[in-house]
Amino acid sequence: xxxxxEEQSVEETSVKQPQTSEGDQxxxxxxxxxxxxxPVVMGAISxxxxxxxxxxxxxxxxxxxxxxxxxxxxxxxxxxxYSCVYKCVCQQHSERMYNDLMSLVIGHLQRVxxxxxxxxxxAYVERFNFAMTQYMQALGGIAPIFNYMNRFYVSSKLNTDxxxxxxxxxxxxxxEQHISTLFPMLQEAQNRPFAVSPPTxxxxxxxxxxxxxxxxPQYPDLFARFIPNVLxxxxxxxxxxxxxxxxxxxxELLEREGFARGETxxxxxxxxxxxxxxxxxxMPKNSC
Numbered sequence: 583x584x585x586x587x588e589e590q591s592v593e594e595t596s597v598k599q600p601q602t603s604e605g606d607q608x609x610x611x612x613x614x615x616x617x618x619x620x621p622v623v624m625g626a627i628s629x630x631x632x633x634x635x636x637x638x639x640x641x642x643x644x645x646x647x648x649x650x651x652x653x654x655x656x657x658x659x660x661x662x663x664y665s666c667v668y669k670c671v672c673q674q675h676s677e678r679m680y681n682d683l684m685s686l687v688i689g690h691l692q693r694v695x696x697x698x699x700x701x702x703x704x705a706y707v708e709r710f711n712f713a714m715t716q717y718m719q720a721l722g723g724i725a726p727i728f729n730y731m732n733r734f735y736v737s738s739k740l741n742t743d744x745x746x747x748x749x750x751x752x753x754x755x756x757x758e759q760h761i762s763t764l765f766p767m768l769q770e771a772q773n774r775p776f777a778v779s780p781p782t783x784x785x786x787x788x789x790x791x792x793x794x795x796x797x798x799p800q801y802p803d804l805f806a807r808f809i810p811n812v813l814x815x816x817x818x819x820x821x822x823x824x825x826x827x828x829x830x831x832x833x834e835l836l837e838r839e840g841f842a843r844g845e846t847x848x849x850x851x852x853x854x855x856x857x858x859x860x861x862x863x864x865m866p867k868n869s870c
Contacts, residue, residue, distance in 0.1 A: 627673040636666045636675075637682055643727065644683070647720040648690050652712070663727045676735035683728065687748060691717070691755040698760060707767055710760060711782045714789055717752050721745055753793045765801055772804060775831070784808050 627636065643663050646656050670679050694713050701709045725732070725745045732744040768786070771777040787808040790797060798805040798812050806812040 627669060627675065629675070629678075632670060632673075632675050632678065636670055637679070639663070639666055640679075640727070641682075641686060644686055644724060645690075647723040648687070648717070650716070650720070652715045652719050658723070660723075660727060664730065667728055668730045671731050671734055676731055676739075679728075679731060680735060680740075683724075684747075684751070687751055688755060691751055695756045695759050698756070703767070707764070707771070707778050707786070708782060710764060711786050713756065714752070715785065717756075718789065721748050724748065749793060757790060757793060761797070765797075765804070768804055769801070772807075 640663060643658050646658060650656050667679070670676070694717075698706070698710055698713060725748070728744055736742060736744045736747070764786075768778070768783065771783065787805055791805060791809050798809060802813055
């Protein structure tokens with residue numbers, strides 16, 4: 583009676599062993615793999631590495647973009663800069679990188695504003711236009727470099743757009759600091775034709791209108807020259823005023839710029855003209 587029981591116990595143990603060794607151990611090993619790999623990926627870039635290696639590269643590229651002359655091309659590897667931003671965002675350095683970018687740009691704009699305040703009056707408008715054009719061109723390079731940060735941090739967590747925030751910085755630290763000085767000069771230049779070149783005047787007004795549309799009602803006559811539908815629609819009662827303004831502008835052109843009105847090149851009188859015979863060399867020889 584004892585022998586069959588021993589055989590049964592051996593069979594039961596032999597049946598249970600494959601289930602524990604093959605079915606239970608492999609899933610346990612598979613679950614351990616992601617947990618072992620995860621710390622290696624997320625801890626690849628430390629804060630010290632960000633400060634010493636990654637941010638200096640980005641900072642150098644941003645400074646070059648902010649200080650380049652409008653129309654010039656600086657050989658910057660956008661692929662390399664984008665890769666730096668991508669790695670920093672993936673390693674949870676988005677907030678630090680965003681704050682570093684804002685601080686760098688604010689410092690630059692504050693220096694630009696201070697330089698404009700020390701500009702002589704005859705060069706003030708041109709220098710303001712240069713600084714504004716230079717900055718807007720720089721945004722065309724900075725925004726693409728930080729596009730990945732904009733998508734996964736600025737837009738998703740701050741609910742805004744990076745380029746819009748950078749434009750607001752120029753409005754706050756430069757434009758609003760010089761409105762009280764700039765617009766009186768523009769109004770004075772409006773009364774003196776060509777005191778400011780038309781392309782410069784148009785660029786300043788159009789750019790400021792995109793940054794601060796609320797300025798148009800404060801200076802309607804100035805903005806109406808370059809921005810459509812700023813003034814209300816004209817009526818029949820406004821015609822005398824429009825005619826008078828047109829006449830005044832024409833008179834200023836005559837007096838200040840030396841334009842002549844009427845006949846500008848007089849023909850010689852009839853007695854001074856000599857009738858020349860028409861040459862017949864072009865006619866065929868056998869035409870007669």
